[in-house]
Amino acid sequence: MTFNARTATTIVMLALFASATLLALGLPSKAAFMPLLVGIPGTILCAWQLIIDLRRAPDDVVEVDAEDQPQDSRTETEVFLWLAVFAIALVGFGFVVGGPFVVAAYVRYSSRDTWGTALFAGAATLTALYGVFIWLLELPLFRGLVLEALL
Amino acid sequence: MTGLEAMFTPLFAIITSPYLMGLILLAIPLGVFFGAVPGLGGKLGIVLCIPFIFGMEALPGAVFLLAMHAVVHTGGSIPSILFGVPGTGPDAATIVDGYPMAQRGEAGRALGASLGASGVGGVIGALFLAAMLPVLKPVVLAFSPAEFFLLALFGITFIAMLSGRSLIKGVAVGFLGILVSLIGLDPHTGSQRYTFDQLWLWDGVSVVAAVLAIFAVPEMLALGVKGGSISKVEGKAAKYDFAQVMQGIGDVFRNPWLTFRTSVIGAAIGAIPGLGGDAASWLCYGHAVQTCKNPENFGKGDVRGVIAPETANNSKEGGSLLPTLFFGVPGSSGMAILLGAFVMLGIQPGPHMALTEMNLVWSLIWALALANLLSIPLFLMMAPAFSMLVYVRGALLIPFVLVLAFLGAYLSDSAWENMLILVGLGTLGYYLKKFGWPRPPFVIGLVLGSIAEDSIHKALAIWGPTFFLRPLSLVLIALIILTVVTYIWRQRKTSNKPQVHYDI
Numbered sequence: 001m002t003f004n005a006r007t008a009t010t011i012v013m014l015a016l017f018a019s020a021t022l023l024a025l026g027l028p029s030k031a032a033f034m035p036l037l038v039g040i041p042g043t044i045l046c047a048w049q050l051i052i053d054l055r056r057a058p059d060d061v062v063e064v065d066a067e068d069q070p071q072d073s074r075t076e077t078e079v080f081l082w083l084a085v086f087a088i089a090l091v092g093f094g095f096v097v098g099g100p101f102v103v104a105a106y107v108r109y110s111s112r113d114t115w116g117t118a119l120f121a122g123a124a125t126l127t128a129l130y131g132v133f134i135w136l137l138e139l140p141l142f143r144g145l146v147l148e149a150l151l
Numbered sequence: 152m153t154g155l156e157a158m159f160t161p162l163f164a165i166i167t168s169p170y171l172m173g174l175i176l177l178a179i180p181l182g183v184f185f186g187a188v189p190g191l192g193g194k195l196g197i198v199l200c201i202p203f204i205f206g207m208e209a210l211p212g213a214v215f216l217l218a219m220h221a222v223v224h225t226g227g228s229i230p231s232i233l234f235g236v237p238g239t240g241p242d243a244a245t246i247v248d249g250y251p252m253a254q255r256g257e258a259g260r261a262l263g264a265s266l267g268a269s270g271v272g273g274v275i276g277a278l279f280l281a282a283m284l285p286v287l288k289p290v291v292l293a294f295s296p297a298e299f300f301l302l303a304l305f306g307i308t309f310i311a312m313l314s315g316r317s318l319i320k321g322v323a324v325g326f327l328g329i330l331v332s333l334i335g336l337d338p339h340t341g342s343q344r345y346t347f348d349q350l351w352l353w354d355g356v357s358v359v360a361a362v363l364a365i366f367a368v369p370e371m372l373a374l375g376v377k378g379g380s381i382s383k384v385e386g387k388a389a390k391y392d393f394a395q396v397m398q399g400i401g402d403v404f405r406n407p408w409l410t411f412r413t414s415v416i417g418a419a420i421g422a423i424p425g426l427g428g429d430a431a432s433w434l435c436y437g438h439a440v441q442t443c444k445n446p447e448n449f450g451k452g453d454v455r456g457v458i459a460p461e462t463a464n465n466s467k468e469g470g471s472l473l474p475t476l477f478f479g480v481p482g483s484s485g486m487a488i489l490l491g492a493f494v495m496l497g498i499q500p501g502p503h504m505a506l507t508e509m510n511l512v513w514s515l516i517w518a519l520a521l522a523n524l525l526s527i528p529l530f531l532m533m534a535p536a537f538s539m540l541v542y543v544r545g546a547l548l549i550p551f552v553l554v555l556a557f558l559g560a561y562l563s564d565s566a567w568e569n570m571l572i573l574v575g576l577g578t579l580g581y582y583l584k585k586f587g588w589p590r591p592p593f594v595i596g597l598v599l600g601s602i603a604e605d606s607i608h609k610a611l612a613i614w615g616p617t618f619f620l621r622p623l624s625l626v627l628i629a630l631i632i633l634t635v636v637t638y639i640w641r642q643r644k645t646s647n648k649p650q651v652h653y654d655i
Contacts, residue, residue, distance in 0.1 A: 009582040013323060020330050023345060031337035031344060034604040035330065042326040049319050079375040080578065083368070083553070087574045090557045091567055099554045106550040110375070113547075121547070125554060133558070137206055142561050 007053045014050055017042035082110060094144030096134075100126040158281070161514040165214070165521065174211055175518060178218035179526050180533060185219070186226025186242075193223035193485045197492055198367045199552060201359055202559035204496065210514055212496040217472075217515055218522035220489060221273055224464035225526050228265035232457070233258055241464050244432040248449060248456025255452055259392055263399020264457045266530050268410060271403055272462030273523025275414035276421065276469025277516050283422070283473055284505075284512070291477045291502035297618040299501075299606035301627035303329075303599040306480035308634045310487065311592045318638040320588040328596020329603065331356050331576075338601075339608065351568045358597055359563035360572045362491045365593050367556040368577025369584040371549045396531065402454045409439060409455055410462055417463030421470025421483070431467040432460035469519055476500050476512060479599055487594040494598050495563065501602065 021039035024032040085105070089098035104122030107113045113121075133139045143151070165171045185196030197216055204212040227242035232249035245265060252261040294302070307328075311321020334345045335355035346352040403410055413435040420431040439459035440449045449456045467483075474480045479500040481487035490500060504512055560573040583590055610618040619628060 006586045009586045028340045028342055031340045031342045035333055038326045038329045042323055045319050045323040076376055079372050086553050087570060091570055095558060103550040103554060139205060139562060142567050
């Protein structure tokens with residue numbers, strides 16, 4: 001029996017279907033019909049997949065050799081931290097301020113490029129966001145929760 | 152309006168509109184870009200272009216996306232021929248003869264043949280779609296709500312089987328897509344479903360935010376983990392001149408029957424939901440080897456080995472529009488995302504397209520043909536620059552793509568909360584990708600979920616629980632069973648092979 005990230009993914013899927021099915025039980029019958037029609041078989045399928053995952057021998061899975069990874073590869077934690085940084089920057093400070101800032105920060109600190117490249121990337125992002133979306137397409141861009149509260 | 156008028160009025164409207172022609176001309180280099188950078192491809196191309204079509208009318212938006220998607224494989228042949236690295240999966244067949252041609256100094260001829268074949272194949276694919284319309288119309292109009300519900304199930308099962316190695320995972324992801332589409336106020340009772348008293352969820356989850364989350368974010372996270380360049384290209388590109396390119400284009404017309412046959416086969420394969428581009432290009436390559444004189448030359452740099460897969464790659468897009476537009480069942484995973492984008496533009500694919508939206512259908516057919524035709528001169532002008540795209544560093548793309556993904560999610564409903572959905576579903580999407588849960592069925596479930604629900608309620612109201620005993624319903628049920636049986640048969644054949652990580 002093996003338990004790893006693969007199994008955890010299946011458990012998350014199973015949990016999503018099981019909770020959707022349980023929540024649907026509290027709905028009026030007509031509203032609950034489709035969620036139950038999809039949720040119950042979904043739960044069964046994920047439970048079946050979980051059994052397959054748990055019974056899988058560890059050597060059934062060919063993992064990528066860590067030595068094959070390029071030197072600028074990142075850990076999953078690092079990549080998800082960057083995703084969180086993007087979310088915080090863009091939700092907090094909006095696209096016009098947060099966008100160029102976070103792009104420049106990524107290029108400088110994650111890609112380990114020079115400050116010049118990072119500033120160029122930030123400026124290019126600002127130009128694209130302002131030039132294309134605000135000026136050309138006339139779309140109102142989100143100003144960010146923090147900036148909206150301050151301004 | 153006569154048939155001919157209905158057919159050619161949209162063409163006239165497109166070519167006399169500087170706006171629409173400008174969009175097509177803008178879409179072509181973008182499509183070639185997404186094809187030429189190994190690892191990007193048409194799916195990500197559509198996803199990343201979504202933010203740019205907000206505020207557009209349905210027709211210009213759809214024309215832009217379709218034109219971009221239509222020429223992705225034209226660009227995909229560049230790294231295949233010059234470096235032996237396929238730009239997109241279906242371009243792998245082009246390497247077999249294209250790369251040896253480049254190695255012996257005929258890179259320009261191979262590129263020209265690929266370009267000519269792509270252009271002609273794309274146009275024939277569009278004409279195939281046009282020719283099929285009169286046949287298809289009575290079929291789609293015979294569909295009732297019962298069949299629509301079963302069609303959604305069939306679409307999910309079929310795409311699940313063909314886009315991954317596990318039918319269980321594929322169908323589960325498709326059902327998850329349906330569940331996500333059910334979030335919001337129930338249209339029949341008005342009660343809240345999975346909204347957790349959040350007002351912004353009352354109208355449901357934005358299709359665009361969900362598609363961006365499931366496709367764009369996981370790709371960028373995976374690229375970040377993988378590191379390095381998107382492509383694994385090393386060394387310098389083979390040199391070529393303009394005369395060679397023209398010779399290659401001429402080769403396409405020196406092999407007219409091969410070009411025509413492989414175009415039609417490609418379009419027909421494209422029309423079968425889920426069979427995808429890999430099958431079209433390899434089958435046409437095999438067809439060329441079997442039917443051409445001197446088959447021993449194939450694999451050693453025969454120009455016919457470039458023409459056959461390239462015609463199929465582009466002609467299949469015309470074929471795959473058939474099930475996508477008229478049944479809402481995407482012909483390929485790329486079409487699944489295009490379907491999501493169409494819904495965002497207010498185009499609801501389905502049989503009613505054959506009744507009320509034929510103007511739009513013809514416009515899309517002509518856009519497909521024009522994009523393939525116009526890609527030839529544009530490609531000739533820009534090919535040297537495009538060959539440099541294979542060296543693009545992935546690390547530099549990640550932050551821009553992520554900002555575009557966040558932007559698209561926000562703009563879809565002008566709701567910042569969509570960015571949270573993007574992060575949540577994007578994280579789930581990354582692990583689905585990593586552990587072989589195919590993601591295209593999610594989009595089908597998401598797009599067809601509300602239609603399926605509406606259809607089953609109507610079917611139950613009209614025929615009761617025996618709705619599935621209608622003849623056409625029984626045909627669809629048989630197709631679903633056939634899909635499952637085919638999957639089990641395939642699994643038995645490959646059961647002894649070890650499982651590896653794969654990418655969908």
